[in-house]
Amino acid sequence: MTIRFDGQVAIVTGAGNGLGRIHALELAKRGAKLVINDFGGSRDGTGSSTESALAVVEEIRQAGGTAIANGANVADFAQVQAMVAQTVAEFGRVDILINNAGILRDKSFAKMDLADIHAVINVHLMGAMNCSKAVWDVMKEQNYGRILMTTSAAGLFGNFGQANYGAAKMAVVGLMNMLAIEGRKNNIRVNTLAPMAATRMTEDVMPEALLKASRPEQVTPGALYLVSENAPTKLILGAGAGVFTAVRMEETAPVHIAGDVAPEDVEAAIEQITDWSSAGPRDDANAQVALFVDTAMKALNA
Incomplete structure (x- = not known):
């Protein structure tokens, strides 16, 4: 059966580039109305701009879809609340949340400043926490919701120089574990994607041949399955280069x-x-x- 999202509304964070952009474009192709959230910062989280989010909105509209842009910083709960309020005012509901926004500040633990630790945890963990909290009551009231976290092999298995990132990426799995249990009675299903894809986040840490084989388009099908009507709950799905795995504790x-x-x-x-x-x-x-x-x-x- 074809997976469709007609009549559904999806918020995708960090959707101005990379995986988030492809997630959003594919959701729109399959009928969803999109909120393209992107703070517009650089890979390390500095700066801000609405240009990338607006460009994705234009792509969706040119293809006949419906989308609006939002520049909320996911680490700021007040901005996230305003984003969800805007979404409900514009579209009347929120069916899907994809927590995709992220930054990198890689250094060995000995050289890592507390500012680098806080910044990465605030975006990855608190960003996912803030956005999930902001949509939770909406999803409970409509008795339907699909939330997707984004983890990483660095968090699940470890990687040198990413103590801040790895800690945050493991933490979102813990968040999934809790929300999947609490959301069951209201048909809120919560899953986690562990992607491997060629994006600006990975362009200097993956071999060139693998970068060419690891397009975001090969990861997004896993994401869309995990936010579909028939999605499981509490699943960690590894995805990259056409390869898929399930991860469990x-x-x-x-x-x-x-x-x-x-x-x-x-x-x-x-x-x-x-x-x-x-x-x-x-x-x-x-x-x-x-x-x-x-x-x-x-x-x-x-």
């Missing part, structure tokens, strides 16, 4: 150590504790706690 089977546990006991059992062949996912925190309690109680009653 796993935990090994619990190992009980009897008596008054000493550090030496943990060391002696570490091979069994880290036996990943026993690993499995946990649906939520309660499932993990229940497993701990069940294991401990069985040992106590043995």
Whole structure:
């Protein structure tokens, strides 16, 4: 069945360039009305301009679609609230939010200033938090919503020189975990995209051959699926160069150590504790706690 977004309204942050732009253009092609949000800053977040957002709006309008531009800084909650208010005033609803806006300030941790840490976390984590918070009540009232976070391999697995970026990108996965649970009863589905694409964010960190193969157009289909009517919830989808993966947090089977546990006991059992062949996912925190309690109680009653 063809995925369409007719009658739906989507906000895409950081939509003036790169992945956000392609997400927005493809949503518009499939019938959505778009709010093109872009603060218009450089890759490190300095400066601002509405030119890129207005250019994407014009692309959509020239193709017969409907779009408006918005220059809110996602790190500023008041500006984000005003953006959502503008969206509701213009279109009457908000069905889709794609948290795509981001900046980079890469340095080794030893050389990284606190200003670089705060700036990156404020855009990636607080930007996603602010935008999700601003649309949440609207989505609850209409009993429908699709929210997409954007993470990175740097956050999921680690990468040298990106402590600020990686911390923020892992944090948005935690945000997804919470919102996916809280949104279920109101048909709000929340997922996360882990993209690999050739954009201004990656142009100097990927080999040239891979840059040519990793066009944003090969990532966006994953994003559109994750904000569609039949989307799952609480899924991390890796996407890039036509390759797709699912990523999840796993935990090994619990190992009980009897008596008054000493550090030496943990060391002696570490091979069994880290036996990943026993690993499995946990649906939520309660499932993990229940497993701990069940294991401990069985040992106590043995």
